[in-house]
Amino acid sequence: MSIRVLSKGGGSEGASQGAPFVDIVAVHGLDEANLETWTDPRTNILWLQDLFPHEQLNVRVLAYGYDAESLRSSRDSTGQTLQYATTLIAQLCADRQLSHALERPIIFICHGFGGILVKRALAFSSWSRSKNVEHRRSIYVSTYGIIFLGTPHNGMSNEAIQAQNPWISKVTSSSQFQLSLQKHSEVLRNLTDQFAPLAKNFSIYYIWEQTKTSTATGKIYIVDEHSAAPAQDNVDRSGIMATHSGMVKFSSSEDAGYRVMLATICRFIKAAPDSIQLRWGNDKKLLVEERRAEAEALMGTPFPRRSSAVEVYSPETIRLYAITRRSSTYFTGRKSYAKILNESFRNPFGPLNRSGSDLFDGPRRPNQKIFVVCGLGGSGKSEFCLKYAEENRSAYWGMFWIDASSGENAESGFASLNDYSFKGATFAAGMHWLSTCSRPWLLVLDNADDPEMDVTKYIPRSENGHVLITTRNPEVIDHATVGHLEFQGMDPEEAIAKSKKFAKDIASELGYLALALRYAGMTIRRKTYSIDRYLHHYLGWRQTMGGSLDNKNSDERNIIATWEIPFQKIVARMSQYLEYKDAVDILHIFAFMHFESIPESIFQTFWNSINGTETDMADYPDIFQNRLMSSEDAEPRVRRALQVLRGHSIVDHDVTEKVCSLHPVIHKWARSRLAPPEYERWLGCTTAFLAQCISPHLEASGREFRRNLLPHIESCFKALTALSSSFPETTKQATEMDKFSSVYAENGLWSRAQQLQLKVIELRTKKLGWWHQDTLQAKRSLGHIYWNLFEVKSCIKIQYIIMMSRRFTRPSLASFMLWPPWKPDYVEYCTALSEYAVKGLLKHRGPDDPATLSAMFNLGRTLLHLGDHERSHRYLVLVLQKRKRFFGPNHPDKLMARNELGASFRALGRASIAESLIANVLEARKKTLGEEHAYTLWSVNEYSKILCDRGHSETAVYMLEGIIPTVIRTLGEKHVGMSMTKGNLVRAYSLEKRWDDAERILKEQIKDPDHPNWISFMCGYIHVRTKMGKIKDTEDDCKKVLDATLKQGKIPSDGPRALGTAETLLEIYQEEGREDDILALKVRVPTLRIGCRTQGSQFSLLYGANDDGRYPSRPRHVI
Secondary structure: OEEEEOOOOOOOOOOOOOOOOEEEEEEOOOOOOHHHHOEEOOOOEEHHHHOOOHHHHOEEEEEEEOOHHHHHOOOOHHHHHHHHHHHHHHHHHHHHHHOOOOOOOEEEEEEOHHHHHHHHHHHHHHOOOOHHHHHHHHHHHHEEEEEEEOOOOOOEOHHHHHOOOOHHHHOOOOOHHHHHOEOOOHHHHHHHHHHHHHHOOOEEEEEEEOOOEEEOOEEEOOOOHHHHOOOOOOOEEEEEOOOOOHHHOOOOOOOHHHHHHHHHHHHHHHHHHHHHHHHHHHHHHHHHHHHHHHHHHHOOOOOOOOOOHHHHOOOOOOOEEEOOOOOOOOOOOOHHHHHHHHHHOOOOOOOOOOOOOOOOOOOOOOOOEEEEEEEOOOOOHHHHHHHHHHHOHHHOOEEEEEEOOOHHHHHHHHHOOHHHHOOOOOHHHHHHHHHHOOOOEEEEEEOOOOOOOOHHHHOOOOOOEEEEEEEOOHHHHHHOOOEEEEEOOOOHHHHHHOOOOOOHHHHHHOOOOHHHHHHHHHHHHOOOOOHHHHHHHHHHHHHHHHHHHOOOOHHHHHHHHHHHHHHHHHHHOOOOOHHHHHHHHHHHHHOOOOOOOEEOHHHHHHHHHHOOOOOOOOOOOHHHHOOOOOOOOHHHHHHHHHHHHHHOOOOEEEOOOOEEEOOHHHHHHHHHOOOHHHHHHHHHHHHHHHHHOOOOOOOHHHHHHHHHHHHHHHHHHHHHHHHOOOOOOOHHHHHHHHHHHHHHHHOOOHHHHHHHHHHHHHHHHHHOOOOOHHHHHHHHHHHHHHHHOOOHHHHHHHHHHHHHHOOOOOOOHHHHHHOOOOOOOHHHHHHHHHHHHHHHHHHHOOOOOHHHHHHHHHHHHHHHHOOOHHHHHHHHHHHHHHHHHHOOOOOHHHHHHHHHHHHHHHHOOOHHHHHHHHHHHHHHHHHHOOOOOHHHHHHHHHHHHHHHHOOOHHHHHHHHHHHHHHHHHHOOOOOHHHHHHHHHHHHHHHHOOOHHHHHHHHHHHOOOOOOOOHHHHHHHHHHHHHHOOOHHHHHHHHHHHHHHHHOOOOOOOOOHHHHHHHHHHHHHHHHHOOHHHHHHHHHHOOOOOOOOOOOOHHHHHHHOOOOOOOOOOOOOOOO
16 A cells, blocks of 8 residues: 655645645545556556646646555455554654644545545544544544546445456455445444545545446446535536546546546645645544633533534634525616615614514514515515525524424424534524524525415524514514514516616516516517517416306416416427426425425435335326436436526526425415315325435434425425325325324424324225234334324323234244243343344344344343343444444444443442543534434433542533523423433532432422332432431331332332331331331341441432442442
8 A cells, every 4th residue: 555646746845836836636446556547558557647647737646555455355344444443543744744744735536436435535634632642633624625427435246246347256256345236235334334424525526437347247337427426515516428448548638537536626725725624623623622621621610611613613704594485687776675674784783772562572582673574475575685694694604494384393493403503403403592592693584475474483583683474464563673674566667677677667567576577577588479469478377267267266267377478488498308397297296395494315316216126106297207217318317407497487496406486475385276175185195206306214424314305204294294184095195194194203393293193093904904014013103203292191092002913923832931921020021032132133144134133132121121231232242343333433333331330330339430431422413413303411410420429410400400491491390301401400409419409309200100210310319308307208208109119019029119118217206116017027028137227228229428428339230
């Protein structure tokens, strides 16, 4: 393995202009050696050295070579790939350090497997954050762009792998490396998950081969377009008319492929220096902040202040512009209104005059600045606000646009702010972030028209923000604090000025409505009708539509009629041109999706999902029925159809962002114009289309895409329920709702998920039967939802129903012998089933299979909570060792295993290792999931236990008190997470001897005797009052706990809670000389030791320090 310098001069200085601006690093694939990959065999031209103008551009060109033969024959593809990736980072770091160029920008050029190697290397580099290895991180921070040429991101076909001569003959058919390159490979999927969060930091160009390679079995693409250039937002894609090998070989500067490469590299070189310099500045600040936090933690100061990556940046160096829409180039006028809005928001962020308003009595603060724009649909409200945002971008640190057409859409919009805040993808987290943000921001709440929606719920309480609301509901004006505007028609002169060709009679007939004028102008510009004939045809269409407009007011009639004219022209060409037919079909699909942020990639995702399946395509339109996912014509066909809709001003298509949108009024028209049979057909088609885009495996790499589908899912679901209250009515529809429910649940919208899952179960029970596997699977999903809603009784009930349903349906006679159906102990029964599952999976799938690892993890966690710590520890260690091979350090499954292993080490009394593991998990979850995610809060609780064990209860109190407002906001007062947090806080208070604070919390928690943690809280309440000198007041409570323990069998009678309660009663009886009661107590609790005064020693292990003030030497695991 080595690095070759190909640019002339070869040193650190390069050309006479001084040090090179950029390092270009070329990494070859598996088929050819290092320099052979880039050399044209006919002319012997090594284009990176002989054609590329490195002197003129003042760049250094490096070629990295590695032993492909050794890698091909590897039996451990994951481990070997990581070794090669670490070597690449080490050699590149060494070369750049010796050249005094650690911070020089990097551009990678990767062919084939070289791209896989670079992705793995960059992931490894990004994880290097500690002081001793931060030099490795320099490669990640310095990388500006990556050009992937024929890289199999999504794997290769078996035929392509077999065709890789000459090396394939040297690899056995069972090669793990060969398996890792197949389509749908777990190795490649995991690498995608690791690389996905990093990709947004790089400029990426995907290039695929457009000429098939000749093989012994015929001509094939070695890496097809779908794998070489996966559909993603904000990346460039192109094909090169060459084979897989030939796509990186150029003999002349006139080669089309070379010109594409040269233009791309030049563009990267121009932008890289400034971008990388800014990134280095930000990264250094971030690392300094992390080191400061680590130092404070080591010195015993309070737990580090919470921060996010965004908050490290200064307002001078970065601005957030989270508005994907762009204003229309044809929007003019409203100048007087714009002046009013600017005046209302002048003197940004200064305190308001509190006089003259009675609107400050509620939750808003008196200096919130809220401006409302009210008016008819199509009167230009949204365009007006977009124009304001674009013209005043420099006045704000951040700008955010939220669709407020419904409560669900607004909450989804706030949840998406996690892309910038890293606080958690929830509505509450987004609101809290804006409310506490100290820098100036603008928030636009668009289309807040619903009279039933409380718009104040979506206005963050902050003195540092401006809120701009658009609405058709005049009552929203009451919430304005600095002013409002009411849009009717435009001023006559402004309407006429919209196009110099417009006549005054057209503007007058259209009521001076901005949207209607825009579409009329577009129709005339396209020469569909001349200006002197437009009004005649417009009035004709309005008369033709007659009855369908009876329930519309005059303004709505004007707007709708203007769309029918261009749309009917599209319909008229359907039989002649394919793109016009596709355009009509796509509009019908868009009519039932949300009108904003429709990703162009959704089409490719659909085609990818049906690749290799037997999905029935009969009900889909033609553009979907032709399985184009493997064809290079797929994306251009969609683009041509969208261009038709965009050209007729029906759909806005942002080619750069690859996203589509419709005006809300157009969206409403597109849906309402459909006759009932067509309405039902297209609604069903759109629902099936969205459901097909949702992977049943919910891979981590697709989480952001699925979250972006939420508004579209919600739009479909509302239309379905409005159409039929009995929906779903078929098993196919139930499957679609099941997928929608999984997306709601994945994003923490448990109540919405529950609503859908109940419908799925009802239909499947009716159509398939209560014992059917699909019905039981839906019930399992519902049980998971119930648990996250903390509806414990419902969760237990449905799990019991599932167990009873499976009682007599077992796969073999051995299953009955393992545990008979009449055995009453369900804890032991379920544990035995878990062990049986692990043995079966180990036998049939092996120890590395994901299903086997999941079964082993579940068994290990169960044994941990049942107190079998040694066996639990062995399983958890094995699971973590296996998952390390497949997942990156921050993968959710790996973090879960590490968290449970940390708990296992704690239970075994190895607190130092437990602290290291759980602290690491906590930091990783804060970075990947956000500080307000439920799993992050869980890790805070686990870490607080370790701190208490190790004598740092003051820090534990600080942490737990800090997250309680977050738990209330994100999970709710009654959630199990709140019970966990308060229970751990009580323990920390006890160790700090803050008995009054502990008593206050416990007094609230014991009010509900049906609460699952009631006994635990009662024991804590008894312990705290005993320490406060109120032991005699605890007698009745002690008896209640013992009754629940001994009579109902809720917890073990020889466990610390039962014994601690009995010890407290014993102390009361001994102080009062109640010998008969002591003897009766001994009979009830045989394990109680009468001969010594323990004074609550069992409780001390659970809740507090020993009586001499020392911490317990070894904490008992609390069930």
